[in-house]
Amino acid sequence: QVQLVQSGSELKKPGASVKVSCKASGYTFTTYAMNWVRQAPGQGLEWMGWINTNTGKPTYAQGFTGRFVFSLDTSVSTAHLQISGLKAEDTAVYYCVRDRGQTLDYWGQGTLVTVSS
Amino acid sequence: QTVVTQEPSFSVSPGGTVTLTCGLSSGSVSTNYYPSWYQQTPGQAPRTLMYSTNTRSSGVPDRFSGSILGHKAALTITGAQADDESDYYCVLYMGSGTWLFGGGTKLTVL
Numbered sequence: 001q002v003q004l005v006q007s008g009s010e011l012k013k014p015g016a017s018v019k020v021s022c023k024a025s026g027y028t029f030t031t032y033a034m035n036w037v038r039q040a041p042g043q044g045l046e047w048m049g050w051i052n053t054n055t056g057k058p059t060y061a062q063g064f065t066g067r068f069v070f071s072l073d074t075s076v077s078t079a080h081l082q083i084s085g086l087k088a089e090d091t092a093v094y095y096c097v098r099d100r101g102q103t104l105d106y107w108g109q110g111t112l113v114t115v116s117s
Numbered sequence: 118q119t120v121v122t123q124e125p126s127f128s129v130s131p132g133g134t135v136t137l138t139c140g141l142s143s144g145s146v147s148t149n150y151y152p153s154w155y156q157q158t159p160g161q162a163p164r165t166l167m168y169s170t171n172t173r174s175s176g177v178p179d180r181f182s183g184s185i186l187g188h189k190a191a192l193t194i195t196g197a198q199a200d201d202e203s204d205y206y207c208v209l210y211m212g213s214g215t216w217l218f219g220g221g222t223k224l225t226v227l
Contacts, residue, residue, distance in 0.1 A: 033214060035216065037218075044204075044206065044218060044219075044220045044221040045155075045157075045163065045206050045208075045218045045221070046218060047208070047215070047216045047217060047218055050214050050215075052214075059213075059214055059215065061215070095162060095163070099214070102151040102168075102169065102210050103151065103153065103168040103169060104153060104165070104168075104208060104216065105165055105168065105174070106165075107162045107163055107164075107165070108162065109162050110162050
């Protein structure tokens with residue numbers, strides 16, 4: 001069965017960096033795109049962008065350029081989200097979500113990133 | 118700036134029927150936007166309910182249905198149950214691999 005398993009919660013200081021991982025299993029990783037979605041505390045879902053798992057080309061939504069980087073390690077079927085120069089407003093749960101073609105179907109369990117001094 | 122609109126909150130009685138909608142700040146929602154719906158309870162990841170307008174995800178009971186009503190996508194829950202009390206999000210496909218989420222609807226069953 002398809003599973004997306006994300007790395008555990010992170011507590012970081014402002015200005016630091018964090019890397020969230022999302023390990024896929026149950027399907028051929030390079031067949032479907034991987035998306036990232038943010039959910040700030042008490043807020044709704046916000047689409048951050050996606051990465052083509054075949055070519056490695058990322059596409060970032062408005063507001064997620066510069067400090068946010070999507071990457072892949074296809075050898076272990078894993079997508080990564082790295083955020084640099086962390087700010088308090090980056091505190092959120094980050095989800096990876098598979099896109100099988102106009103359908104966001106499987107979600108990771110989410111990774112809570114807390115930014116606090 | 119295009120915005121996806123949802124009712125902030127809705128209330129339904131147990132056993133009742135409720136229709137949540139998903140619109141666009143400019144223009145109409147059609148099947149070309151492949152509207153999808155997600156259910157989220159506190160502390161949990163979203164669960165996929167519906168995709169491509171009206172296709173139920175595996176394991177989703179048939180009292181959930183999706184459609185286009187007028188110029189909006191719609192999620193109808195027939196025979197609402199207590200455990201349907203959740204946040205519901207729609208998302209629209211904007212082309213070229215990009216998506217736009219609505220702000221979500223908090224559904225209360227009482």
